[in-house]
Amino acid sequence: SQKIEQNSEALNIQEGKTATLTCNYTNYSPAYLQWYRQDPGRGPVFLLLIRENEKEKRKERLKVTFDTTLKQSLFHITASQPADSATYLCALDEGSGGYQKVTFGTGTKLQVIP
Amino acid sequence: GAGVSQSPRYKVAKRGQDVALRCDPISGHVSLFWYQQALGQGPEFLTYFQNEAQLDKSGLPSDRFFAERPEGSVSTLKIQRTQQEDSAVYLCASSGNRGPTDTQYFGPGTRLTVL
Numbered sequence: 286s287q288k289i290e291q292n293s294e295a296l297n298i299q300e301g302k303t304a305t306l307t308c309n310y311t312n313y314s315p316a317y318l319q320w321y322r323q324d325p326g327r328g329p330v331f332l333l334l335i336r337e338n339e340k341e342k343r344k345e346r347l348k349v350t351f352d353t354t355l356k357q358s359l360f361h362i363t364a365s366q367p368a369d370s371a372t373y374l375c376a377l378d379e380g381s382g383g384y385q386k387v388t389f390g391t392g393t394k395l396q397v398i399p
Numbered sequence: 400g401a402g403v404s405q406s407p408r409y410k411v412a413k414r415g416q417d418v419a420l421r422c423d424p425i426s427g428h429v430s431l432f433w434y435q436q437a438l439g440q441g442p443e444f445l446t447y448f449q450n451e452a453q454l455d456k457s458g459l460p461s462d463r464f465f466a467e468r469p470e471g472s473v474s475t476l477k478i479q480r481t482q483q484e485d486s487a488v489y490l491c492a493s494s495g496n497r498g499p500t501d502t503q504y505f506g507p508g509t510r511l512t513v514l
Binding site for chain 2: 289316317326327328329330331334336374376378381383384385386387388389390391392
């Protein structure tokens with residue numbers, strides 16, 4: 286069966302360090318993968334999309350890698366700040382073709398400690 | 400407003416009651432999605448509209464769930480005869496018409512509690 290795994294435990298890191306979050310999947314062949322941020326009481330906010338033929342994508346302090354052989358994506362936040370504390374969700378394309386049908390992971394809660 | 404809005408933000412229902420949840424997407428957005436998010440879980444796809452056409456309702460958990468978007472803008476998710484397992488946050492998202500990688504913009508959600 287299809288499965289998406291993200292670190293179920295919260296990740297605590299010191300301010301200024303690099304946070305690395307993992308998204309592993311099985312029985313998917315996604316054309317793209319996305320990362321979202323979700324704050325308590327709010328809907329997810331789109332951060333980055335990476336396609337299957339892209340190895341790496343960057344946006345400001347964010348970097349995403351996508352390894353279709355390992356079936357894994359890594360999400361990095363460099364020079365982390367307390368404002369980066371949130372839950373981060375990965376989402377995989379289900380290959381519906383004409384529209385964006387994605388399956389979300391359970392999310393990893395990141396806490397950046399001042 | 401510029402974003403997706405949902406109402407009510409919180410809804411408490413007694414088991415067996417019917418509820419209606421409203422979503423106002425970003426003006427001009429063709430695509431509209433409904434998701435259900437249980438506590439500690441990621442959002443789960445419920446249904447998808449392109450304009451007024453409901454093209455995918457494969458995620459609706461039972462025939463007690465019904466969604467509509469009659470004029471291709473505002474959408475309503477209706478749950479009949481609510482059960483305790485329906486307690487969750489219901490999220491709405493909209494996107495433009497640039498294809499399957501177009502960004503989805505989420506509303507704040509409606510937290511439904513069924514007693």
